[in-house]
Amino acid sequence: MIKTMPITTTNNNTPTTALPVMESFYTIQGEGYHQGRAAYFIRLGGCDVGCHWCDVKDSWDAAKHPVINITDIVNEAAQHPGRIAVITGGEPLMHNLDTLCKTLHKQGFRTHMETSGSSSLSGQWDWITLSPKKFKAPLPEVCKQAHELKVVIFNKTDFAWAEKYAAQVNKHCKLYLQPEWSKAAEITPLIIDYIKDNPQWELSLQIHKYINVP
Numbered sequence: 001m002i003k004t005m006p007i008t009t010t011n012n013n014t015p016t017t018a019l020p021v022m023e024s025f026y027t028i029q030g031e032g033y034h035q036g037r038a039a040y041f042i043r044l045g046g047c048d049v050g051c052h053w054c055d056v057k058d059s060w061d062a063a064k065h066p067v068i069n070i071t072d073i074v075n076e077a078a079q080h081p082g083r084i085a086v087i088t089g090g091e092p093l094m095h096n097l098d099t100l101c102k103t104l105h106k107q108g109f110r111t112h113m114e115t116s117g118s119s120s121l122s123g124q125w126d127w128i129t130l131s132p133k134k135f136k137a138p139l140p141e142v143c144k145q146a147h148e149l150k151v152v153i154f155n156k157t158d159f160a161w162a163e164k165y166a167a168q169v170n171k172h173c174k175l176y177l178q179p180e181w182s183k184a185a186e187i188t189p190l191i192i193d194y195i196k197d198n199p200q201w202e203l204s205l206q207i208h209k210y211i212n213v214p
């Protein structure tokens with residue numbers, strides 16, 4: 001049973017028992033290293049980064065979304081057989097994610113996060129996808145911990161900008177270039193040429209948008 005409660009202010013230093021949830025859904029991971037795997041997505045409300053091409057602007061205002069008890073969030077997730085939980089947003093690191101991760105781990109989930117890395121790290125993560133943004137730079141602590149770096153390419157100059165972050169992640173970190181969705185037809189061929197010349201990078205397409213799943 002899902003309960004909604006009045007919005008409470010959270011900051012990411014203090015463990016919290018409830019979080020603003022915009023939506024949650026069971027689907028396949030459409031992007032990056034785990035593309036094609038069943039996963040339960042938990043999209044938290046609140047983002048202070050403001051990417052002009054963001055594909056989920058409705059997530060930005062945390063106050064628009066119901067605050068749900070973490071036990072209820074995780075019990076809903078556990079109704080599905082998959083045991084990957086992807087925490088996304090909004091910017092999930094605006095919230096303290098320690099209790100959410102502990103509760104997911106207790107239920108046998110692997111915890112994955114999609115983040116811009118622009119707020120300090122909380123939570124215990126089996127996989128961190130760092131997608132850095134020009135509009136609010138990622139923190140060095142998140143760059144060091146990331147398992148994959150996924151840079152959205154909006155124009156030609158973004159390749160050099162992607163390399164700046166490739167130099168800041170750890171040596172095991174996977175490297176992905178993902179076309180900005182509205183410019184994918186124009187940008188994908190440039191990404192393909194870049195990867196042919198720089199084979200340490202791989203292509204990430206948002207396959208869920210091509211096959212019309214959430």
Ligand SMILES: C[S@@+](CC[C@H](N)C(=O)[O-])C[C@H]1O[C@@H](n2cnc3c(N)ncnc32)[C@H](O)[C@@H]1O
Pocket residue numbers: 047053054055056088089090091092114115116130131150152178179180181182206
């Ligand atoms: C909506 S964001 C939420 C998580 C976090 N705020 C972040 O930006 O990483 C999830 C992923 O979608 C990517 N994304 C958002 N809008 C996009 C767009 N228009 N085209 C391609 N990727 C996009 C982000 O870069 C990020 O990797």
Ligand SMILES: Nc1nc2[nH]cc(C(=O)O)c2c(=O)[nH]1
Pocket residue numbers: 027028029030031041088089114208213214
């Ligand atoms: N299927 C699917 N895969 C995704 N990978 C990252 C997503 C996100 O919005 O964080 C996302 C999403 O919204 N849907």
Ligand code: SF4
Pocket residue numbers: 047048049050051054055056057059089090091116133
């Ligand atoms: S950081 Fe993520 S959620 Fe926030 S505006 Fe950028 S893409 Fe959207």
Ligand SMILES: [Mg+2]
Pocket residue numbers: 055056
């Ligand atoms: Mg998405």
